[in-house]
Amino acid sequence: MMKIHPTALVAAGARLASDVAIGPYTIIGEHVEIGAGTTVGAHAVITGHTRIGECNQIFHFVSLGEAPQDKKYAGEPTRLEIGDHNVIREFCTFNTGTVQDRSVTTIGNHNWIMAYVHIAHDCVVGDRTIFANNASLAGHAEVGDWAILGGFTGVHQFCKVGAHVMTGISSVVFKDIPPFVMASGQPAAPHGLNSEGLKRRGFSADALAALKRAYKILYREGNTLAEAQAKLAPEAASHAEVQQLLDFLARAERGIIR
Numbered sequence: 114m115m116k117i118h119p120t121a122l123v124a125a126g127a128r129l130a131s132d133v134a135i136g137p138y139t140i141i142g143e144h145v146e147i148g149a150g151t152t153v154g155a156h157a158v159i160t161g162h163t164r165i166g167e168c169n170q171i172f173h174f175v176s177l178g179e180a181p182q183d184k185k186y187a188g189e190p191t192r193l194e195i196g197d198h199n200v201i202r203e204f205c206t207f208n209t210g211t212v213q214d215r216s217v218t219t220i221g222n223h224n225w226i227m228a229y230v231h232i233a234h235d236c237v238v239g240d241r242t243i244f245a246n247n248a249s250l251a252g253h254a255e256v257g258d259w260a261i262l263g264g265f266t267g268v269h270q271f272c273k274v275g276a277h278v279m280t281g282i283s284s285v286v287f288k289d290i291p292p293f294v295m296a297s298g299q300p301a302a303p304h305g306l307n308s309e310g311l312k313r314r315g316f317s318a319d320a321l322a323a324l325k326r327a328y329k330i331l332y333r334e335g336n337t338l339a340e341a342q343a344k345l346a347p348e349a350a351s352h353a354e355v356q357q358l359l360d361f362l363a364r365a366e367r368g369i370i371r
Contacts, residue, residue, distance in 0.1 A: 115129060115130075115131055115132060115133055115134075116132075116133075116134040116135070117129075117133075117134075117135040118135060118136055118137040118138075118139070118155075120137045120138050121135045121136065121137065121138065121139045121140070121141070122139075122140045122141070123135065123140075123141040124141060124142050124143035124145070125143065126143035126144065127141045127142065127143055127144075127145045127146070127147075128145070128146040128147070129141070129145075129146075129147045130147060130148050130149035130150070130151070130167075131149070132149055132150060133147050133148075133149070133150075133151050133152070133153070134151075134152040134153065135153050136152075136153055136154045136155035136156075136157065136173065137155045137156070138155055138156045139153055139154070139155060139156060139157040139158070139159075140157070140158045140159070140160070141153075141159050141160075142159060142160035142161060142163070142178065144160075144161060144162045144163065144190075145159050145160065145161075145163045145164075145165070145178065146163070146164045146165065147159075147165045148165060148166045148167035148168075148169075148197070149167045149168070150167050150168035150169075151165055151166070151167060151168060151169040151170075151171065152169075152170055152171065153171045154171060154172045154173035154174075154175075154203075155173045155174075156173050156174050157171060157172075157173060157174060157175045157176075157177070158175070158176050158177070158179070159171075159175075159177045159178055160177075160178045160179055161177075161178030161179060161180070161191075161192070161193060161209045162178070162190050162191065162192040162193070162209065163177055163178030163192070163193040163194075163195070163209070164192070164193070164194050164195070165177070165195045166195060166196045166197035166198075166199075166222070167197045167198070168197055168198045169195065169197065169198065169199045169200075169201065170199070170200045170201070171201045172200075172201060172202045172203045172228075173203050174203050174204050175201055175203065175204065175205045175206070175207075176205070176206045176207075177193060177195070177201075177205075177206075177207050178193045178207070178208075178209055179206070179208055179209070180208065180209065181208040181209055181210065181211050181233065181234030181235075181252070182208060182233065182234070182252075183211050183213075183234055183252060185211065185213060186211055186234075189211075189212045189216070191209040191210040191211060191212060191216045191217065191234070192209055192210060192216060192217040192218070193207055193208070193209045193210070193217070193218045193220075194217055194218070194219050194220070195207070195220040196220060196221045196222035196223075196224075196240070197222045197223075198222055198223045199220060199222065199223065199224045199225075199226065200224070200225050200226065201226050202226060202227045202228040202230075203228045203229075204228055204229045205226060205228070205229065205230045205231070205232075206230075206231045206232070207220065207231075207232045208232070208233055208234045209234060210234050210235045211234050211235055211252070214234070214235035214252075214253055215235050215237075216235075217235070218232060218233075218234055218235055218236050218237075219236070219237045219238065220232065220238045221238055221239045221240040221241075221242075221258070222240045222241070223240055223241045224238060224240065224241065224242045224243070224244070225242070225243045225244070226242075226243075226244045227243075227244060227245050227246045227248075227264075228246050228247075229246055229247045230244045230246070230247065230248050230249065231249040231250065232249075232250050233249075233250055233251050233252040233253075233254070233270075234252045234253075235252055235253045236250045236252065236253065236254045236255065236256075237254075237255045237256070238250075238255075238256045239256060239257050239258035239259075239260070239276065240258045240259075241258055241259050242256055242257075242258070242259065242260045242261065242262070243260075243261045243262070244262050245261075245262060245263050245264035245265075245266070245282075246264045246265070247264055247265045248262040248263070248264065248265065248266040248267075248268075249266070249267050249268065250268045251267075251268060251269055251270035251271075251272075252270045252271075253270050253271045254268045254269070254270060254271065254272050254273070254274070255272075255273040255274065256268075256273075256274045257273075257274060257275045257276030257277070257278065257292060258276045258277070259276055259277045259310075259314065260274050260275070260276060260277065260278045260279070261278070261279045261280070261310070262274070262280050262284075263279070263280045263281045263282040263283070263284060263297070264282045264283070265282055265283040265284075266280045266281075266282070266283070266284045266285075266286065267284070267285050267286065268286040269285075269286060269287045269367075271366070271367060272286050272287070272288065272289055272290075272367055273289040273290070273361070273364065273365065273367075274286065274289070274290045275289070275290055275291050275292030275293065275294070275358075275361050276292045276293070276357070277292055277293045277307055277310060277311060277314070278290045278291075278292065278293070278294055278295070278296065278307065279295045279296075279307045279310055280295075280296050280297060280301060281295075281296070281297025281298070281304075282297075283299065284296060284297045284298060284299070284301040285298075285299040285300050285301060286300070286301045286370070287300045287301070287367075287370075288300070288301075288365075288367050288368045288369055288370045288371075289361075289365040289366075289367050289368065289369050289370070290303075290369070290370050291331065291358055291361055291362060291365075291369055291370075292357055292358050292361050293306055293307055293311065293324050293328075293354070293358065294306065294307060294328070294370075295307045296370055300370070301370050302370055302371065303328075303332055303370055303371070305328070306321075306324055306325055306328045308321060308325075311324070316354070319352075320352060320354050323348055323351075323352040323354060323355050324352075324354055324355065324358070326348060327345055327348060327355050327358055330344045330345055331345070331358075331369075332371075338362065338365075338368075338369065341362075342359060342362055342363075345358065345359050345362075346359065
């Protein structure tokens with residue numbers, strides 16, 4: 114049974130599953146869709162063309178689907194799409210996209226997003242990420258699956274953070290971070306392979322050894338990026354994880370952290 118607090122304001126056009134729970138003083142806009150099993154806390158505002166999937170826990174005082182903070186935005190009906198089984202803590206702000214890019218901001222599934230996180234227009238967040246308190250993405254940024262952003266990490270617009278990356282507290286990311294790497298600093302610099310995280314996720318000893326060799330080629334041997342890519346190609350032929358790294362490097366338009 115749907116549980117909507119009597120003080121909540123839900124627009125007539127909103128589409129809510131039959132068991133959605135809406136807390137006190139929350140506002141739900143007319144173009145919002147919320148899937149089964151999702152709960153929304155008190156004093157939240159969910160507006161814009163926003164679609165939220167199933168079994169999400171959305172806490173108090175969040176703002177989801179508001180207009181992008183982009184001076185070029187002229188009221189176009191851009192979107193925010195959030196998947197399933199996400200935890201979104203207090204005071205988070207996720208904006209819709211812009212027509213200059215994808216027209217949609219996308220959040221995947223099973224993400225743990227702590228308080229005061231900002232995800233700007235046209236960002237893409239994968240699955241099973243962790244955003245610690247006050248981590249922020251500027252417009253057009255991408256974060257891969259299983260990445261962990263430490264508290265107060267700031268990601269510059271158009272930057273990509275690869276899968277299984279981990280950043281330290283207060284990191285400032287101006288360039289792309291390749292998959293599997295630990296990074297920290299202002300600006301963020303590489304500090305080895307995220308070996309412990311990969312072990313916890315079941316990566317084999319063979320895969321870890323291949324990634325360690327790849328990290329050495331990329332960061333320890335003094336190779337240019339082109340030289341590193343050429344040397345990584347034979348490893349990629351027999352290790353899918355190294356191929357994933359190579360694929361990322363091919364898309365690294367801003368260059369990678371050094």
